[in-house]
Amino acid sequence: MKVSGSYLITVAQQRAYELLQDPVVLGKAMPGCDTLERVGEHEYRMKMKMVMASISGLFDGKVRIADLQPHSSFRLIVEGSGKIGFMKGDGLLHLIPAEGGTNVQYEGNVEVGGTIAAVGQRLLDTTARMMIKRFFEKLSAEAAVSATSSPAAKI
Amino acid sequence: MATITSKPETLVGKRIRRREDPRLITGTATYLDDLKLPGMHHACVVRSPHAAARIKNINVKPALELPGVVAVFTGADVKEVGPVPCAAGLPGLRVPHHHILAQDRVYLVGHPVAVVVATDRYIAADAADLVEVDYQELPAVADPEKALAPGAPAVHPQWPDNVAFTFHQEGGDTAKAFQDAEVVVKQRITSQRLIPTAMETRGVVADWKAGEKSMTLWSSTQVPHLLRTLLAGMLGMPENRLRVITPEVGGAFGSKLNVYAEEALMAFISMRIGKPVKWVESRRENFLCTIHGRGHVDYFELAAMRDGTILGMKLKLIQDLGAFLQLLTPAIPTLSVLMMPGLYKFKNISADIVGAFTNCTPTDAYRGAGRPEATHGIERMVDILAAELKMDPAQIRLKNFVDNDAFPFVTATGLAYDSGNYALPLNTALAEVDYASLRREQQQARQQGKLMGVGISAYGEICAIGPSPATPAGGWESATVKIEPSGKVTVLTGTSPHGQGEETTFAQITADELGVDIDDVLVIHGDTSIVQYGIGTFGSRNTAIGGTALYYALQELKTKIKKFGAVLLDVDEVTLVGGVCVDEKSGRSVSFNQVAAAAYRALKLPPNTEPGLVATHFWEPPNFTFPFGAHIVVTDVDRETGQVSVRRYVAVDDCGKIINPLIVAGQVHGGVAQGLGQALWEQAVYADNGQLLSGELTDYALPRAHMMPWIESSHTITPSPVNPLGVKGVGEAGTIGCSPAVVNSVVDALSPLGVRHIDMPLTPEKIWKLIQEGRA
Amino acid sequence: MIPQNFEYSAPATLQEALQLISGGECKVMAGGMSLIPLMKLRLAAPEHVVDLGRVPGLNSISESGGVVCIGATATHHDIESSPVIRGRVPLLAEAASHIGDVQVRNRGTLGGSIAHADPAADYPASLLALEAKVRLVSANSDRTVEAADFFLDPFTTAVESGEIVLEVLVPIEEPREGYRYEKVPHPASGFAVVGVAARIKKAGGKTTLARIGVTGTGPRAFRALAAEKLLESGADVATAAAAVAEGQETNADLYASAEYRRHLTRVWAARALTLALSRAS
Incomplete structure (x- = not known):
């Protein structure tokens, strides 16, 4: 499933780039993320609990950042699997300076498997978009916080 | 000695309610x-x-x-x-x-x-x-054509081309047919993957x-x-x-x-x-x-003369096999090739099958098993040819049907069609819908901008599968009939009915032949310790082969009953009338129960005769049977949304002699439901990564009762000469006849917009897009 | 098709129910038509299910002060067949009759359906068009929210932890107004690929009030405010219908792409509005 879109984050390009690669920020922004633990250069292990209405599932996953082009683009690869299935998102993010902040344009592919793919087909598209929206909303909120406090104080 | 009571009428041919139903519909059956x-x-x-x-x-x-x-x-x-x-x-x-x-x-x-x-x-x-x-x-591959493309992921690493087999069959001289042809039409036609979805x-x-x-x-x-x-x-x-x-x-449909x-x-x-x-x-x-059905990508070419005479046909068939070969997986597309000429007399065919592995569920026999694909192909192609030649689709069919005096008709694929009158069901159906006025109505509808279609399919199918040399595990069937000492009759059939109703039809045959009450007959199946070896139930074979085995076992028993009757009456010969042995000369008689008791008491045995009344017969059929029929479907397409509604469904089926019209009606209805399912709603959809997206009944659209049109079902009767019952089989006919009639109807509705073919299922969005393109 | 073990409570009073759920980690069940299939698929695995089915009076349907009060556990069948609803808010009865099949309508409930908030459920379109309110209670709170503020996201509502939907309050339709619920059911699930609820009031041949609720089209049910305004300012049905899905995020699935869904929304909005207009007098 292809996903694409854009979101305005109210910080400058470089700051947006840093935020998007900050594990603490990512951990807070990823919907359902419980823990995000560094396992290598630009690679993290993640535990997620996805809850949507009655549906819930624990996922064990990986977050990887690749093809870094500071501060204009990078690839974000998120993988998770659990009892109810697995998902894999691979997206290219472009950061473009815009009025009022940075426009983050994303384009990528989401794959799902297992029970969630087989019985949730009707809702996959809607859900994927909602998750992405929540991610950027959280990220924006983090950006707003970071704008008023120094990054060092947060970590 | 008892007085003569002759049974007034036979049960074969009567609408008798299924004897298995009370336990099934009251929840007292054991699944x-x-x-x-x-x-x-x-x-x-x-x-x-x-x-x-x-x-x-x-x-x-x-x-x-x-x-x-x-x-x-x-x-x-x-x-x-x-x-x-x-x-x-x-x-x-x-x-x-x-x-x-x-x-x-x-x-x-x-x-x-x-x-x-x-x-x-x-x-x-x-x-x-x-x-x-x-x-x-x-990496995985989920589409058979993608699997065959160079560089595709190998399903089985040892076979990087994903080819399980190739198979070539030809008959006549196809090259010449295509040389001689004045017109050639070509079309890629798919028969999508389906999920059999038995209730149990x-x-x-x-x-x-x-x-x-x-x-x-x-x-x-x-x-x-x-x-x-x-x-x-x-x-x-x-x-x-x-x-x-x-x-x-609880249902199987081949799965x-x-x-x-x-x-x-x-x-x-x-x-x-x-x-x-x-x-x-x-x-x-x-x-x-559990296996899936269909999964064809077919490339058809039809060669014809301008007057509509069909000369020959070519087919390249790509079968999506799935990841493994189940019991009959690779055999199913070969059945499609066998039936590719349909009811038509042209004698030149050439077919190539490529069986492709994919990372999907194996395909195998699903109601019709290869024949719906074949019928869909030829019946779509004949309509495409008719459109090309601006001929009436009924006329082009009537022109090309095998002639009534040509039976047994040997086809280009080597089959011998047993008996037929192919124009009869089509003409019956045309009369039933009042074809001429239907076409006039269509003209008027078109003038008002409405999309109304009339679709015809004239199908033939291969049933009573089959003679042993044509099957991988034997094609005969067996029956044992035991008359118990009390005169009750137990039938053990090697078939394994699961909805086909043989507990009723076999009891009808038995009651008629022996002259006993149907309630005195019990039909047992499906236990290898009780029932003699049998082949089972598939390929519309139960009545034609299993019923015939039963028929011959009953003849053996009748001979033995008469021997015991003669001994009991102390005469040389008796006649068996309504279960009673009668000495024609004296009018004296002995009842069925008396004969049964005497056969087991064994005080007085006929010469060279053993005690007991048990007969077993294994019957090997000399040929398949070939039912046929015509379905006509009238559809209306909502121009704004692409939604198809079936206004009329007329099915005229010829399955040879009919044992029980009620059961035949049920088979036609169920078959048509599954045919409509394929034509309009059902499809197994895989993502490129091999995930089945239509993985539950929330997405896989089975036909429901409220989605069904009224089915106007009738029959012509052309007995089969292959078996003494004259029956042909009806388990799959509805499914085979249905889908091309529906698609032909919708294509007919859309033909003013330049539409020539649509692949199944005919989802509203697909049709809406064609309407949009047609307008542009 | 085998759920995980769970604890099951069937409280006999509302107070008891609210006490039970005040702790949080439990799932409230009404008719179970959404929850049970998810549990059988193990997509949902609540440790504790609190069944509201035995709370007396929670399924009552009554009318007072120009409002019809529908208890959370009133079934779809109750709603489609209730004389009060058929007489006073016939749009809702019409919507209820389109839900699932007979078995589902006999078990499924209004409260359960809206709390589950499937983006393709039938009720939300009508509740939005009717400007209904939802009363939410917990052990220590009691509040009422507008339908428009209730449906937030797919499967996400204004219901907070510890709260349940107590009842839905629907202002009665005027007898002279026209209404219609039109739906394109998914051939497999029966959910609304698109569902449009319309209400129209006319005076002197002019449309004085238009209310349009849409379900199935987007990630949550919405009111087509622009289209309503167009109708109220004299635009024709086609113009208004074309505006219904404008600017809305549109769902896509195997059955209907976003483009086709938008088109269906326009077509069925026009059909619903035309019928509602013809019923208005």
């Missing part, structure tokens, strides 16, 4: 999941969520630690069991070794990788969730008795005896120590004409744990692990 054995354990299968992956590690410890779990088995434990058999043989066929549990690699979503055994099914399911499988995902999913109970060294295995199957033979081989146990019982089977991994797996488990074990498939598993 597999109703079975409860002392000490029975429950199994739950752990399945791959990936379409292709290497298994790096399986950790069963967390599952074993759950209280109530008694065992967990993985591929290593069952390496020596099996493989799951493919009985179809084709030259050069590549048969992947099909282990009952994955070894080091999985090939499709749903591939079994481990099995958990526990004291109850809840614990088993919980424990299955605790088995940790570490997969390394591999599969299930197995295995009960190993170590002391007796014998196994009883209950399975929801269409072929108990074949299952016994093949399963004994898979398990390495003597066939006579394995008893297979089919309890009530239970198979031997599945779980049948061997449950037998293996029961032997290992020394306890009975049950496994019942969930609907999710049913969608992933």
Whole structure:
């Protein structure tokens, strides 16, 4: 499933780039993320609990950042699997300076498997978009916080 | 001596209510999941969520630690069991070794990788969730044409081209036919993957008795005896120590004409744990692990003269096989080739099949099994030709039908059509819909901008499968008739009916032949320890072959009854009238019950005659039977939304002689429902990564009662000369006749917009887009 | 098709129910038509299910002060067949008759359906068009929210942890107004690929009030405010219908792409509005 879109984050390009690669920020922004633990250069292990209405599932996953082009683009690869299935998102993010902040344009592919793919087909598209929206909303909120406090104080 | 009571009328041909129905509709029948054995354990299968992956590690410890779990088995434990058999043989066929549990690699979503055994099914399911499988995902391919393209991921690494087999058949001189042709039409036509979706999913109970060294295995199957033979081989146990019982089977449609991994797996488990074990498939598993049907991509070419005479046909058939070959997987497309000329007399065909492996569920026999694809192809192509030549689709068919005096008609594919009058059902259907006025109405509708279509299909099918040389495991059928000392009659049939109604039709035949009350006849099937060997139920064969075996067993018994009657009346010869043996000269008679009692009491035996009244007959058919018919469908298409509605459905079927019109009507209705399902709604959709997206009934659109049109069903009757009953078979006719009639109708509706073909299912969006394009 | 173990409570009073759920970690069940299939698929695995089915009076349907009060556990069948609803808010009865099949309508409830908030459920379109309110209670709170503020996201509502839907309050339709619920059911699930609820009031041949609720089209049910305004300012049905899905995020699935869904929304909005207009007097 292809996903694409854009979101305005109210910080400058470089700051947006840093935020998007900050594990603490990512951990807070990823919907359902419980823990995000560094396992290598630009690679993290993640535990997620996805809850949507009655549906819930624990996922064990990986977050990887690749093809870094500071501060204009990078690839974000998120993988998770659990009892109810697995998902894999691979997206290219472009950061473009815009009025009022940075426009983050994303384009990528989401794959799902297992029970969630087989019985949730009707809702996959809607859900994927909602998750992405929540991610950027959280990220924006983090950006707003970071704008008023120094990054060092947060970590 | 008793007075003569002759039975006033015969039961064959009467609308008799199905004798099996009361128990089925009152919930008192015993299905597999109703079975409860002392000490029975429950199994739950752990399945791959990936379409292709290497298994790096399986950790069963967390599952074993759950209280109530008694065992967990993985591929290593069952390496020596099996493989799951493919009985179809084709030259050069590549048969992947099909282990009952994955070894080091999985090939499709749903591939079994481990099995958990526990004291109850809840614990088993919980424990299955605790088995940790570490997969390394591999690239997968889910589309047969993509699988055949260079560079596609190899489903089986040892065969990088994904080709399981190629098969060529030709008859006549196709090259010349195409040279001589004044017009050639070509079309790519698909028959999408379908999920059979029997109401009852599969299930197995295995009960190993170590002391007796014998196994009883209950399975929801269409072929108990074949299952016994093949399963004994898979398990390495003597066939006579394995008893297979089919309890009530809640539908199958070909999906239970198979031997599945779980049948061997449950037998293996029961032997290992020394306890009975049950496994019942969930609907999710049913969608992933029970065979699918269809899965064709066909490239057709039809050569003809300008006057509509068809000269020849070419076909390139790509069959999506899935990841493994189940019992008959590669044989199904060969049936399509056999039936590709349909009802038409042209004698030149050339066909090439490529069987392609994909990382999907194996395809195999589903209602019609190869013939719906063939009929859809020829009947679409004839309509495309008619459109090209601006001929009426009814006229072009009538022009090309095999002539009535040509039977037995040998086709270009080597079949001998037994009997037919192909114009009769079509003309009957045309009269029934008042074709001329329907076309006038269509003209008016078009002038008002409405999209109304009339679609015709004239189908032929190959039934009563089949003569033994044409089948992988024998094509005969068996029957035993036992007249008990009290005069009650027990019929043991080698067929395994599961909805076809033979407990009724076979009782009708028996009651008529013996002259007994139908309530005195009991038909038993589906227990290999009770019933003599049989082949089973598929290919619309029960009545034509199993019924004929029964007929001949009854003739043997009648001869013996008359011998006993003569002895009892102390005459040389008697006649058997309505169950009563009569001495024509004196008018004296002896009743059926008296004969039965005397045959077992055995005080006075006829010369060279043994006591008892039991006869068994194994009947080998000399040929298939070839039912035919015509369906006409009137549709309206909503120009704004693309929604199709079926306004009229007229089916005129010729299945030879009819034993029970009520049961035949049920078969036609059910068949048409599944044909409409394929034409309008159903499709198994795989994502490129091999995930089945239509994985549950929330997305896979089965026809519901409220979606069905009124079916105007009638029959012409052309008896088959192949069997003494004159029957041909009707189990699959509705499905085969339906889908091309519906598609032809909708294409006809859209033809003013320049539409020539639409692939199934005819979803509203697909049609809406065509309407948009047609407008532009 | 085997759920995980769970604890099951069937409280006999509302107070008891609210006490039970005040702790959080439990799932409230009404008719179970959404929850139970998810549990059987193990997509949902609540440790504790609190069944509201035995709370007396929670399924009552009554009318007072120009409002019809529908208890959370009133079934779809109750709603489609209730004389009060058929007489006072016939749009809702019409919507209820389109839900699932007979079996589902006999078990499924209004409260359960809206709390589940499937983006393709039938009720939300009508509740938005009717400007209904939802009363939510917990052990220590009691509040009422507008339908428009209730449906937030797919499967996400204004219901907070510890709260349940107590009842839905629907202002009665005027007898002279026209109404219609039109739906394109998914051939497999029966859910609304698109569902449009319309209400129209006319005076002197002019449309004085238009209310349009849409379900199935987007990630949550919405009111087509722009289209309503167009109708109220004299635009024709086609113009208004074309505005219904404008600017809305659109769902896509195997059955209907976003483009086709938008088109269906326009077509069925026009059909619903035309019928509602013809019923208005």
